[in-house]
Amino acid sequence: MHRITGPYRGYFVAAYTVKAKGGFVGYGKACVTRPSAAWRVKGAAGVASSLYPNELQALVAAEHKVRLEIDQLPPSWEPFTAPDQLVDSTR
Secondary structure, eight states: OEEEEEEETTEEEEEEEEEETTEEEEEEEEESSOOSOTTSOOOSEEEEEEEESSHHHHHHHHHHHHHHHHTTSOOOOGGGSOTTOOOOTTO
């Protein structure tokens, strides 16, 4: 199972689950741009959940941990601006 959500504070949350002995583990990353696939991203923060009995719980736990990491990062304006289009009007 995988899911990409956001933006949350300017970051996209990419999360996926992996079957493990006794349940599922969720993995997630914070991304500046929307990734095409949750499992092949280079993100600003990567996390892993604990072991959960089902995929949805593991996925939600990983997403929650990513959002906690994003709360520690500076806001990203990348998803909201076109490249090189942010103008400094104070110059």
